[in-house]
Amino acid sequence: MSRTLFAADALLPEGWARDVLLEWDAEGQLTRTAPASTPPTDVPHAAGPVIPGMPNLHSHAFQRAFGGLTEFRGAAQDSFWSWRSLMYRFAARIGPEQVEAIATWLYVEMLEAGYTSVCEFHYLHHDLDGRPYADDAELALALLRAADRAGIGLTLLPVLYQASGFGDKAPGPDQRRFVRSTDSMLRLLDRLQPLCEAQGGQLGLAPHSLRAVPPDGLRAALAGLNAIDAAAPIHIHIAEQTAEVDACIEWSGQRPVAWLLDHANVDARWCLVHATHMDADEYHRAAATGAVAGLCPTTEANLGDGLFDLARWRDGDGVWGVGSDSHICVNAAEELMLLEYGQRLSTRQRNVTADAAQPQVATAMTLAAVLGGARASGRLIGGLAPGQRADFVVLDASRPALAGLGAADMLSSHVFASHRTSAIDAVWVGGRPVVERGTHPIHSTAAAGFVAARTRLLDSP
Secondary structure: OOEEEEEEEEOOOOOOEEEEEEOOOOOOEEEEOOOOOOOOOOOOOOOOOEEEEEEEEEEHHHHHOOOOOOOOOOOOOOHHHHHHHHHHHHHOOOOOOHHHHHHHHHHHHHHHEEEEEEEEEOOOOOOOOOOOOOOOHHHHHHHHHHHHHHOOEEEEEEEEEEEEEEEEEEHHHHOOOOOOOHHHHHHHHHHHHHHHHHOOOEEOOEEEEOOOOOOOHHHHHHHHHHHHHHOEEEEEEEEEOHHHHHHHOOOOOOOHHHHHHHHOOOOOEEEEEOOOOHHHHHHHHHHHHOEEEOHHHHHHHHOOOOOOOOOHHHOOOOOOEEOEEOOOOOHHHHHHHHHHHHHHHOOOOOOOOOOOOOOOHHOOOHHHHHHHHHHOOOOOOOOOOHHHOOOOEEEEOOOOOOOOOOOHHHHHHHHHHOOOHHEEEEEEEEEEEEOOOOOOOOHHHHHHHHHHHHHHHOOOO
Protein backbone atom coordinates (compact mmCIF):
# COMPACT_ATOMS: atom_id res chain seq x y z
CA MET A 1 0.00 0.00 0.00
CA SER A 2 1.26 3.46 -0.90
CA ARG A 3 2.33 5.62 2.03
CA THR A 4 2.05 8.84 0.08
CA LEU A 5 -0.76 11.00 -1.25
CA PHE A 6 -0.59 14.12 -3.38
CA ALA A 7 -3.15 16.86 -2.78
CA ALA A 8 -3.56 19.86 -5.03
CA ASP A 9 -4.89 21.60 -1.89
CA ALA A 10 -4.46 20.62 1.76
CA LEU A 11 -5.39 22.31 5.01
CA LEU A 12 -2.22 22.34 7.12
CA PRO A 13 -2.14 23.71 10.69
CA GLU A 14 -0.98 27.09 9.39
CA GLY A 15 -3.65 27.24 6.70
CA TRP A 16 -4.29 26.18 3.12
CA ALA A 17 -1.34 25.07 0.99
CA ARG A 18 -1.00 24.11 -2.66
CA ASP A 19 0.57 20.98 -4.17
CA VAL A 20 1.13 19.13 -0.92
CA LEU A 21 2.82 15.76 -0.79
CA LEU A 22 1.80 13.78 2.31
CA GLU A 23 4.01 10.92 3.47
CA TRP A 24 3.64 8.58 6.45
CA ASP A 25 5.39 5.57 7.95
CA ALA A 26 4.31 1.98 8.52
CA GLU A 27 2.74 2.94 11.87
CA GLY A 28 0.50 5.50 10.16
CA GLN A 29 2.31 8.57 11.45
CA LEU A 30 2.94 11.49 9.11
CA THR A 31 6.63 11.99 8.36
CA ARG A 32 6.37 14.77 5.77
CA THR A 33 3.87 17.36 4.57
CA ALA A 34 5.57 19.17 1.70
CA PRO A 35 3.81 22.11 0.01
CA ALA A 36 4.85 23.33 -3.45
CA SER A 37 5.81 19.79 -4.49
CA THR A 38 5.97 18.72 -8.10
CA PRO A 39 2.93 16.53 -8.73
CA PRO A 40 4.32 12.97 -8.90
CA THR A 41 2.86 10.49 -11.33
CA ASP A 42 3.57 7.37 -9.31
CA VAL A 43 1.53 8.18 -6.18
CA PRO A 44 -2.23 8.51 -5.67
CA HIS A 45 -3.78 11.95 -6.22
CA ALA A 46 -6.59 13.13 -3.95
CA ALA A 47 -9.95 13.73 -5.64
CA GLY A 48 -10.24 17.12 -3.95
CA PRO A 49 -8.99 19.20 -1.05
CA VAL A 50 -7.57 17.27 1.89
CA ILE A 51 -8.58 18.37 5.39
CA PRO A 52 -7.54 16.94 8.75
CA GLY A 53 -9.80 14.27 10.22
CA MET A 54 -12.10 15.59 12.90
CA PRO A 55 -11.92 14.12 16.42
CA ASN A 56 -15.32 13.49 17.98
CA LEU A 57 -14.63 14.37 21.60
CA HIS A 58 -17.87 13.19 23.20
CA SER A 59 -19.88 10.06 22.44
CA HIS A 60 -22.40 7.85 24.24
CA ALA A 61 -22.54 5.12 21.58
CA PHE A 62 -25.61 3.21 22.78
CA GLN A 63 -27.76 6.35 22.59
CA ARG A 64 -27.61 6.28 18.79
CA ALA A 65 -30.25 3.55 18.85
CA PHE A 66 -32.96 5.84 20.22
CA GLY A 67 -32.13 8.94 18.20
CA GLY A 68 -35.39 10.47 16.98
CA LEU A 69 -37.52 8.40 19.37
CA THR A 70 -37.89 11.03 22.10
CA GLU A 71 -39.35 13.82 19.97
CA PHE A 72 -42.80 13.86 21.53
CA ARG A 73 -44.25 15.75 24.46
CA GLY A 74 -44.47 13.44 27.45
CA ALA A 75 -44.64 16.03 30.21
CA ALA A 76 -46.17 19.44 30.76
CA GLN A 77 -42.69 20.88 30.27
CA ASP A 78 -40.21 18.53 28.62
CA SER A 79 -36.54 19.10 29.41
CA PHE A 80 -33.20 17.36 29.69
CA TRP A 81 -34.47 15.64 32.82
CA SER A 82 -37.54 14.12 31.16
CA TRP A 83 -35.34 13.03 28.24
CA ARG A 84 -32.96 11.41 30.75
CA SER A 85 -35.79 9.30 32.16
CA LEU A 86 -36.51 7.95 28.68
CA MET A 87 -32.80 7.27 28.13
CA TYR A 88 -32.58 5.34 31.41
CA ARG A 89 -35.46 3.09 30.37
CA PHE A 90 -33.68 2.36 27.10
CA ALA A 91 -30.33 1.75 28.83
CA ALA A 92 -31.97 -0.79 31.13
CA ARG A 93 -32.61 -3.17 28.21
CA ILE A 94 -29.42 -3.19 26.17
CA GLY A 95 -26.96 -6.11 26.18
CA PRO A 96 -23.36 -6.57 25.00
CA GLU A 97 -24.19 -7.81 21.49
CA GLN A 98 -26.50 -4.88 20.96
CA VAL A 99 -23.93 -2.41 22.29
CA GLU A 100 -21.38 -3.76 19.82
CA ALA A 101 -23.78 -3.70 16.87
CA ILE A 102 -24.95 -0.16 17.63
CA ALA A 103 -21.42 1.14 18.18
CA THR A 104 -20.09 -0.52 15.03
CA TRP A 105 -22.71 1.18 12.88
CA LEU A 106 -22.26 4.48 14.71
CA TYR A 107 -18.50 4.43 14.12
CA VAL A 108 -19.05 3.65 10.44
CA GLU A 109 -21.43 6.62 10.28
CA MET A 110 -18.84 8.81 11.97
CA LEU A 111 -16.14 7.86 9.49
CA GLU A 112 -18.39 8.47 6.51
CA ALA A 113 -19.25 11.88 8.00
CA GLY A 114 -15.66 13.07 8.50
CA TYR A 115 -14.81 11.97 12.04
CA THR A 116 -11.63 9.91 12.24
CA SER A 117 -11.51 9.32 16.01
CA VAL A 118 -13.91 9.24 18.93
CA CYS A 119 -13.81 9.78 22.68
CA GLU A 120 -16.24 7.21 24.06
CA PHE A 121 -17.73 8.38 27.38
CA HIS A 122 -18.66 4.89 28.52
CA TYR A 123 -20.95 4.62 31.55
CA LEU A 124 -23.02 1.50 30.79
CA HIS A 125 -21.00 -1.04 32.80
CA HIS A 126 -23.09 -3.81 34.36
CA ASP A 127 -25.65 -6.47 33.52
CA LEU A 128 -29.37 -5.71 33.36
CA ASP A 129 -29.78 -6.36 37.08
CA GLY A 130 -26.89 -4.08 38.02
CA ARG A 131 -24.46 -6.87 38.86
CA PRO A 132 -21.05 -7.02 37.15
CA TYR A 133 -20.70 -9.33 34.17
CA ALA A 134 -18.52 -12.41 34.63
CA ASP A 135 -15.94 -10.36 32.77
CA ASP A 136 -16.26 -6.93 34.36
CA ALA A 137 -14.97 -5.31 31.15
CA GLU A 138 -17.64 -6.95 28.96
CA LEU A 139 -19.24 -3.80 27.60
CA ALA A 140 -15.96 -1.90 27.27
CA LEU A 141 -14.59 -4.80 25.22
CA ALA A 142 -17.64 -4.56 22.95
CA LEU A 143 -16.73 -0.93 22.23
CA LEU A 144 -13.10 -1.81 21.56
CA ARG A 145 -14.19 -4.46 19.06
CA ALA A 146 -16.58 -2.06 17.37
CA ALA A 147 -13.91 0.61 16.96
CA ASP A 148 -11.43 -1.94 15.64
CA ARG A 149 -13.89 -3.33 13.11
CA ALA A 150 -14.88 0.10 11.86
CA GLY A 151 -11.29 1.36 11.84
CA ILE A 152 -11.84 4.50 13.89
CA GLY A 153 -9.34 5.85 16.42
CA LEU A 154 -10.54 5.48 20.00
CA THR A 155 -10.10 7.21 23.33
CA LEU A 156 -11.97 5.03 25.82
CA LEU A 157 -13.25 6.89 28.87
CA PRO A 158 -14.83 4.58 31.46
CA VAL A 159 -17.25 6.62 33.55
CA LEU A 160 -17.20 6.83 37.33
CA TYR A 161 -20.76 7.15 38.61
CA GLN A 162 -21.51 6.90 42.34
CA ALA A 163 -24.40 9.18 43.34
CA SER A 164 -27.71 10.48 42.03
CA GLY A 165 -27.13 14.06 43.09
CA PHE A 166 -25.01 16.52 44.99
CA GLY A 167 -24.34 15.58 48.60
CA ASP A 168 -23.71 11.91 47.80
CA LYS A 169 -27.38 11.03 47.29
CA ALA A 170 -27.92 7.31 46.85
CA PRO A 171 -28.20 6.16 43.21
CA GLY A 172 -31.65 5.22 41.98
CA PRO A 173 -32.66 1.83 40.55
CA ASP A 174 -32.47 3.20 37.01
CA GLN A 175 -28.78 4.01 37.56
CA ARG A 176 -27.77 0.54 38.76
CA ARG A 177 -25.95 -0.32 35.53
CA PHE A 178 -23.69 2.74 35.86
CA VAL A 179 -22.53 2.64 39.49
CA ARG A 180 -18.98 1.65 40.45
CA SER A 181 -16.81 2.02 43.51
CA THR A 182 -13.55 3.85 43.01
CA ASP A 183 -11.55 0.65 43.57
CA SER A 184 -13.67 -1.16 41.01
CA MET A 185 -13.04 1.59 38.49
CA LEU A 186 -9.28 1.50 39.02
CA ARG A 187 -9.25 -2.28 38.54
CA LEU A 188 -11.16 -1.80 35.29
CA LEU A 189 -8.64 0.81 34.10
CA ASP A 190 -5.77 -1.56 34.88
CA ARG A 191 -7.47 -4.25 32.79
CA LEU A 192 -8.22 -1.97 29.85
CA GLN A 193 -4.91 -0.09 29.64
CA PRO A 194 -2.92 -2.72 27.69
CA LEU A 195 -5.91 -3.51 25.48
CA CYS A 196 -6.27 0.13 24.45
CA GLU A 197 -2.56 0.42 23.78
CA ALA A 198 -2.55 -2.73 21.65
CA GLN A 199 -5.29 -1.20 19.49
CA GLY A 200 -3.50 2.13 19.11
CA GLY A 201 -6.06 3.80 21.35
CA GLN A 202 -5.89 5.86 24.51
CA LEU A 203 -7.42 5.13 27.89
CA GLY A 204 -8.69 7.91 30.14
CA LEU A 205 -11.25 8.48 32.85
CA ALA A 206 -14.58 10.25 32.96
CA PRO A 207 -15.91 11.29 36.37
CA HIS A 208 -19.48 11.58 35.13
CA SER A 209 -20.28 14.90 36.79
CA LEU A 210 -19.94 16.66 40.12
CA ARG A 211 -23.43 15.54 41.04
CA ALA A 212 -22.56 11.88 40.35
CA VAL A 213 -19.08 11.69 41.93
CA PRO A 214 -18.62 12.90 45.52
CA PRO A 215 -15.43 14.82 46.35
CA ASP A 216 -13.70 11.89 48.07
CA GLY A 217 -14.41 9.61 45.13
CA LEU A 218 -13.16 12.22 42.69
CA ARG A 219 -9.88 12.72 44.56
CA ALA A 220 -9.22 9.00 44.90
CA ALA A 221 -10.06 8.25 41.27
CA LEU A 222 -7.80 10.99 39.96
CA ALA A 223 -4.94 9.80 42.15
CA GLY A 224 -5.44 6.24 40.92
CA LEU A 225 -5.55 7.34 37.29
CA ASN A 226 -2.33 9.30 37.73
CA ALA A 227 -0.63 6.17 39.05
CA ILE A 228 -1.67 4.32 35.89
CA ASP A 229 -0.99 7.12 33.37
CA ALA A 230 -0.19 10.64 34.54
CA ALA A 231 -0.97 12.02 31.08
CA ALA A 232 -4.31 10.26 30.55
CA PRO A 233 -7.23 12.49 29.51
CA ILE A 234 -9.98 13.34 32.00
CA HIS A 235 -13.48 14.24 30.81
CA ILE A 236 -16.41 15.45 32.90
CA HIS A 237 -19.96 16.67 32.21
CA ILE A 238 -20.29 20.06 33.85
CA ALA A 239 -22.69 23.02 33.97
CA GLU A 240 -24.87 21.60 31.22
CA GLN A 241 -28.17 22.58 32.84
CA THR A 242 -29.21 25.58 34.95
CA ALA A 243 -30.86 23.19 37.44
CA GLU A 244 -27.47 21.52 37.88
CA VAL A 245 -25.85 24.91 38.56
CA ASP A 246 -28.52 25.81 41.11
CA ALA A 247 -28.16 22.45 42.89
CA CYS A 248 -24.38 22.83 43.03
CA ILE A 249 -24.69 26.28 44.59
CA GLU A 250 -27.14 24.94 47.15
CA TRP A 251 -24.73 22.09 48.00
CA SER A 252 -21.41 23.94 48.01
CA GLY A 253 -22.04 27.66 47.74
CA GLN A 254 -20.23 27.65 44.39
CA ARG A 255 -21.06 27.22 40.75
CA PRO A 256 -19.88 23.86 39.28
CA VAL A 257 -16.92 25.06 37.23
CA ALA A 258 -15.69 27.30 40.02
CA TRP A 259 -15.91 24.41 42.51
CA LEU A 260 -13.99 22.11 40.17
CA LEU A 261 -11.24 24.66 39.58
CA ASP A 262 -10.85 25.13 43.33
CA HIS A 263 -10.79 21.43 44.18
CA ALA A 264 -8.99 19.69 41.29
CA ASN A 265 -5.84 20.30 39.31
CA VAL A 266 -7.63 21.17 36.09
CA ASP A 267 -5.18 21.49 33.20
CA ALA A 268 -4.82 20.62 29.52
CA ARG A 269 -5.65 16.94 30.26
CA TRP A 270 -9.22 17.91 31.07
CA CYS A 271 -12.21 18.20 28.80
CA LEU A 272 -15.11 20.17 30.30
CA VAL A 273 -18.04 18.72 28.41
CA HIS A 274 -20.75 21.30 27.68
CA ALA A 275 -19.75 23.89 30.34
CA THR A 276 -22.73 25.78 28.96
CA HIS A 277 -23.62 27.83 32.01
CA MET A 278 -20.56 29.66 33.34
CA ASP A 279 -20.24 33.18 34.65
CA ALA A 280 -17.54 35.59 33.45
CA ASP A 281 -15.04 34.55 36.10
CA GLU A 282 -15.50 30.85 35.32
CA TYR A 283 -14.96 31.48 31.60
CA HIS A 284 -11.75 33.38 32.36
CA ARG A 285 -10.36 30.90 34.87
CA ALA A 286 -11.29 27.73 32.98
CA ALA A 287 -9.88 28.98 29.66
CA ALA A 288 -6.57 29.80 31.36
CA THR A 289 -6.09 26.18 32.50
CA GLY A 290 -5.75 24.87 28.94
CA ALA A 291 -8.74 22.58 29.44
CA VAL A 292 -10.83 21.87 26.35
CA ALA A 293 -14.45 22.98 26.17
CA GLY A 294 -16.28 19.96 24.75
CA LEU A 295 -19.15 21.42 22.72
CA CYS A 296 -21.93 19.24 21.33
CA PRO A 297 -24.17 21.69 19.45
CA THR A 298 -26.75 19.30 17.99
CA THR A 299 -27.32 17.47 21.28
CA GLU A 300 -27.30 20.69 23.29
CA ALA A 301 -29.93 22.09 20.93
CA ASN A 302 -31.97 18.89 21.01
CA LEU A 303 -32.01 18.85 24.82
CA GLY A 304 -32.63 22.57 25.21
CA ASP A 305 -29.40 23.05 27.17
CA GLY A 306 -28.59 26.59 26.11
CA LEU A 307 -25.74 28.25 24.23
CA PHE A 308 -22.06 28.30 25.13
CA ASP A 309 -20.49 31.78 24.89
CA LEU A 310 -17.77 30.91 22.40
CA ALA A 311 -16.67 34.50 21.89
CA ARG A 312 -15.95 34.91 25.61
CA TRP A 313 -14.11 31.58 25.69
CA ARG A 314 -11.98 32.59 22.71
CA ASP A 315 -11.24 35.96 24.31
CA GLY A 316 -9.39 33.97 26.97
CA ASP A 317 -7.60 31.88 24.31
CA GLY A 318 -9.78 28.94 25.30
CA VAL A 319 -9.44 25.67 23.37
CA TRP A 320 -12.55 23.88 22.13
CA GLY A 321 -13.67 20.88 20.12
CA VAL A 322 -16.92 19.22 19.05
CA GLY A 323 -18.71 15.98 19.81
CA SER A 324 -21.92 14.29 18.75
CA ASP A 325 -22.86 13.18 22.30
CA SER A 326 -26.31 11.52 22.04
CA HIS A 327 -25.94 11.19 18.24
CA ILE A 328 -29.16 12.86 17.30
CA CYS A 329 -26.91 13.89 14.44
CA VAL A 330 -23.70 12.17 13.33
CA ASN A 331 -21.90 14.67 11.14
CA ALA A 332 -18.78 16.71 11.80
CA ALA A 333 -19.78 19.50 9.40
CA GLU A 334 -23.26 19.73 10.96
CA GLU A 335 -21.79 20.30 14.43
CA LEU A 336 -19.61 23.13 13.11
CA MET A 337 -22.48 24.71 11.23
CA LEU A 338 -24.84 24.64 14.21
CA LEU A 339 -22.14 25.95 16.53
CA GLU A 340 -21.60 28.96 14.29
CA TYR A 341 -25.33 29.50 13.80
CA GLY A 342 -25.98 29.37 17.54
CA GLN A 343 -23.41 32.10 18.05
CA ARG A 344 -25.03 34.16 15.28
CA LEU A 345 -28.44 33.85 16.89
CA SER A 346 -27.01 34.80 20.27
CA THR A 347 -24.95 37.78 19.10
CA ARG A 348 -27.05 38.79 16.08
CA GLN A 349 -23.86 38.90 14.03
CA ARG A 350 -22.43 36.79 11.22
CA ASN A 351 -19.15 34.91 10.78
CA VAL A 352 -18.57 34.91 14.52
CA THR A 353 -15.93 32.19 14.70
CA ALA A 354 -13.66 33.72 12.06
CA ASP A 355 -10.99 36.26 12.93
CA ALA A 356 -8.35 38.45 11.31
CA ALA A 357 -5.86 35.58 11.16
CA GLN A 358 -8.38 33.27 9.50
CA PRO A 359 -11.38 35.07 7.95
CA GLN A 360 -12.88 31.90 6.41
CA VAL A 361 -15.34 30.57 8.99
CA ALA A 362 -15.22 26.89 7.99
CA THR A 363 -11.43 26.90 7.82
CA ALA A 364 -11.06 28.63 11.19
CA MET A 365 -13.55 26.29 12.86
CA THR A 366 -12.02 23.14 11.39
CA LEU A 367 -8.51 24.02 12.54
CA ALA A 368 -9.72 24.98 16.02
CA ALA A 369 -11.90 21.90 16.48
CA VAL A 370 -9.15 19.54 15.30
CA LEU A 371 -6.68 21.10 17.73
CA GLY A 372 -9.10 20.92 20.66
CA GLY A 373 -10.34 17.46 19.78
CA ALA A 374 -6.79 16.13 19.61
CA ARG A 375 -5.98 17.53 23.04
CA ALA A 376 -9.14 16.03 24.51
CA SER A 377 -8.35 12.68 22.89
CA GLY A 378 -4.84 12.47 24.31
CA ARG A 379 -3.66 11.20 20.92
CA LEU A 380 -1.40 12.59 18.19
CA ILE A 381 -4.22 13.58 15.84
CA GLY A 382 -3.74 17.35 15.74
CA GLY A 383 -3.74 17.89 11.99
CA LEU A 384 -1.66 17.43 8.87
CA ALA A 385 1.83 17.80 10.31
CA PRO A 386 4.82 15.49 10.82
CA GLY A 387 4.51 13.49 14.01
CA GLN A 388 0.71 13.39 13.86
CA ARG A 389 -1.41 10.44 12.73
CA ALA A 390 -2.23 10.31 9.04
CA ASP A 391 -5.94 10.92 9.69
CA PHE A 392 -7.54 12.98 6.95
CA VAL A 393 -10.62 13.53 4.82
CA VAL A 394 -10.68 14.08 1.05
CA LEU A 395 -13.48 16.26 -0.23
CA ASP A 396 -15.06 15.38 -3.58
CA ALA A 397 -14.31 18.31 -5.88
CA SER A 398 -16.72 16.96 -8.51
CA ARG A 399 -19.82 17.41 -6.36
CA PRO A 400 -22.07 20.26 -7.56
CA ALA A 401 -21.88 22.09 -4.23
CA LEU A 402 -18.08 22.16 -4.49
CA ALA A 403 -17.24 22.00 -8.20
CA GLY A 404 -15.34 24.92 -9.64
CA LEU A 405 -14.56 26.55 -6.29
CA GLY A 406 -11.26 27.23 -4.58
CA ALA A 407 -10.26 24.96 -1.72
CA ALA A 408 -11.34 27.26 1.13
CA ASP A 409 -14.71 27.82 -0.54
CA MET A 410 -15.12 24.07 -1.07
CA LEU A 411 -14.73 23.51 2.67
CA SER A 412 -17.14 26.36 3.34
CA SER A 413 -19.69 24.82 0.99
CA HIS A 414 -19.17 21.43 2.61
CA VAL A 415 -20.01 22.89 6.03
CA PHE A 416 -22.71 25.37 5.09
CA ALA A 417 -24.17 24.49 1.68
CA SER A 418 -23.93 20.77 0.87
CA HIS A 419 -25.59 17.58 1.98
CA ARG A 420 -22.52 17.19 4.23
CA THR A 421 -21.48 13.57 3.67
CA SER A 422 -22.21 13.82 -0.04
CA ALA A 423 -19.17 16.08 -0.32
CA ILE A 424 -16.76 13.50 1.17
CA ASP A 425 -14.86 11.26 -1.22
CA ALA A 426 -12.47 9.40 1.08
CA VAL A 427 -11.43 9.09 4.71
CA TRP A 428 -8.06 7.83 5.91
CA VAL A 429 -7.17 6.74 9.44
CA GLY A 430 -3.57 6.01 10.36
CA GLY A 431 -2.60 6.10 6.69
CA ARG A 432 -5.21 3.54 5.66
CA PRO A 433 -8.33 4.27 3.59
CA VAL A 434 -11.47 3.40 5.57
CA VAL A 435 -13.99 5.22 3.36
CA GLU A 436 -13.72 5.25 -0.43
CA ARG A 437 -16.10 7.00 -2.81
CA GLY A 438 -18.07 8.08 0.23
CA THR A 439 -18.84 4.60 1.56
CA HIS A 440 -17.34 2.38 4.25
CA PRO A 441 -16.76 -1.25 3.14
CA ILE A 442 -18.97 -2.67 5.92
CA HIS A 443 -21.68 -0.02 5.53
CA SER A 444 -24.45 -2.46 4.59
CA THR A 445 -23.67 -5.20 7.09
CA ALA A 446 -23.12 -2.73 9.94
CA ALA A 447 -26.39 -0.96 9.12
CA ALA A 448 -28.29 -4.26 9.11
CA GLY A 449 -26.78 -5.18 12.48
CA PHE A 450 -27.82 -1.83 13.91
CA VAL A 451 -31.40 -2.14 12.67
CA ALA A 452 -31.70 -5.66 14.07
CA ALA A 453 -30.33 -4.57 17.45
CA ARG A 454 -32.68 -1.59 17.66
CA THR A 455 -35.65 -3.72 16.66
CA ARG A 456 -34.90 -6.22 19.45
CA LEU A 457 -34.62 -3.38 21.96
CA LEU A 458 -37.90 -1.83 20.91
CA ASP A 459 -39.67 -5.20 20.95
CA SER A 460 -38.38 -6.14 24.41
CA PRO A 461 -40.75 -5.62 27.38
